[in-house]
Amino acid sequence: MAKKLLVVDVDCGVDDAQAIMMALASPSVEILGITCCFGNTSIENVCRNVLHVLKVCNRTEIPVFRGASDSLLGGSDLPFLHFGGDGLGDVPDQARPGLENLQGEHAVQALLRIISEHAGQICLVATGPLTNLALAVKLDPTFPQKLKHLYIMGGNMDGTGNRSMCAEFNFSLDPEAAHIVLNQFLCPTYIATLQFTYNNSLSMDFFKDLVNQNTMKARFMKKITSQWSHNKSDFVSYDSYAMAAAIDESVITDYLACSVSVELNGQLTRGMLVLDVNNRQKKTHKAFLMKRCDLEKFKKLLMLSLQ
Numbered sequence: 001m002a003k004k005l006l007v008v009d010v011d012c013g014v015d016d017a018q019a020i021m022m023a024l025a026s027p028s029v030e031i032l033g034i035t036c037c038f039g040n041t042s043i044e045n046v047c048r049n050v051l052h053v054l055k056v057c058n059r060t061e062i063p064v065f066r067g068a069s070d071s072l073l074g075g076s077d078l079p080f081l082h083f084g085g086d087g088l089g090d091v092p093d094q095a096r097p098g099l100e101n102l103q104g105e106h107a108v109q110a111l112l113r114i115i116s117e118h119a120g121q122i123c124l125v126a127t128g129p130l131t132n133l134a135l136a137v138k139l140d141p142t143f144p145q146k147l148k149h150l151y152i153m154g155g156n157m158d159g160t161g162n163r164s165m166c167a168e169f170n171f172s173l174d175p176e177a178a179h180i181v182l183n184q185f186l187c188p189t190y191i192a193t194l195q196f197t198y199n200n201s202l203s204m205d206f207f208k209d210l211v212n213q214n215t216m217k218a219r220f221m222k223k224i225t226s227q228w229s230h231n232k233s234d235f236v237s238y239d240s241y242a243m244a245a246a247i248d249e250s251v252i253t254d255y256l257a258c259s260v261s262v263e264l265n266g267q268l269t270r271g272m273l274v275l276d277v278n279n280r281q282k283k284t285h286k287a288f289l290m291k292r293c294d295l296e297k298f299k300k301l302l303m304l305s306l307q
């Protein structure tokens with residue numbers, strides 16, 4: 001069977017690394033390129049982290065592109081140390097590569113080119129702020145219609161955020177970009193929201209089994225999660241849900257089809273995902289919000305990712 005073609009847009013923290021490794025390990029998908037966006041850490045660190053993950057997995061032939069270093073409006077307040085200052089746990093590592101293998105082409109140009117070369121065939125998986133995607137549709141309004149599917153980790157379903165009171169991290173770092181993408185990408189769009197990931201979290205016992213596998217990849221993952229895994233009561237690999245859905249659509253067993261948008265002006269709610277359940281805005285396009293996950297299949301993909 002022909003492999004599914006993926007392009008991945010990341011702000012590579014630990015969970016983006018987990019998602020990338022999941023795709024690299026899957027025999028049913030092929031990654032054509034990885035585009036980088038600021039987010040969990042600076043754009044330089046994001047690029048280095050992606051190159052580091054590819055090095056650990058012996059997949060340095062996959063091209064990596066540098067993208068947006070800030071939100072559309074600028075001035076995004078970066079320090080968010082969930083995965084450490086460098087995004088991968090602040091672990092000193094001699095093997096961490098420089099930026100020599102980074103492509104010269106800008107991430108947004110690369111997105112436009114790769115998707116045009118494979119129009120109608122590519123699933124785009126976006127696991128960071130949506131700045132690169134928003135820039136892409138501004139440069140080429142036909143970009144979304146050339147995508148097969150779009151998978152996003154971002155937003156929230158019940159108005160409870162993590163970076164702010166009402167906004168999830170990726171959307172809150174660039175609300176305008178999230179607004180543009182949710183309103184202008186009319187391709188089939190699947191969203192793993194913050195609450196969906198919380199509702200489908202895994203146990204720390206599973207996490208220990210995952211990182212204690214006797215492989216180079218598992219040792220790498222154990223190292224970059226060594227600080228993070230202290231005092232955690234459960235394991236939420238946020239970005240891996242969007243990736244798992246792209247790899248194997250049967251991992252997600254139930255969706256809510258709903259018109260969505262993003263609040264831009266609320267004093268308390270800026271960056272919040274808005275669910276127009278009763279379609280008051282009369283939009284014809286509905287996004288699919290993930291509701292249920294086949295956890296056994298998801299766990300298998302995670303275990304395989306480090307083998």
Ligand SMILES: [Ca+2]
Binds near residue numbers: 010011013039127239
């Ligand atoms: Ca991410």
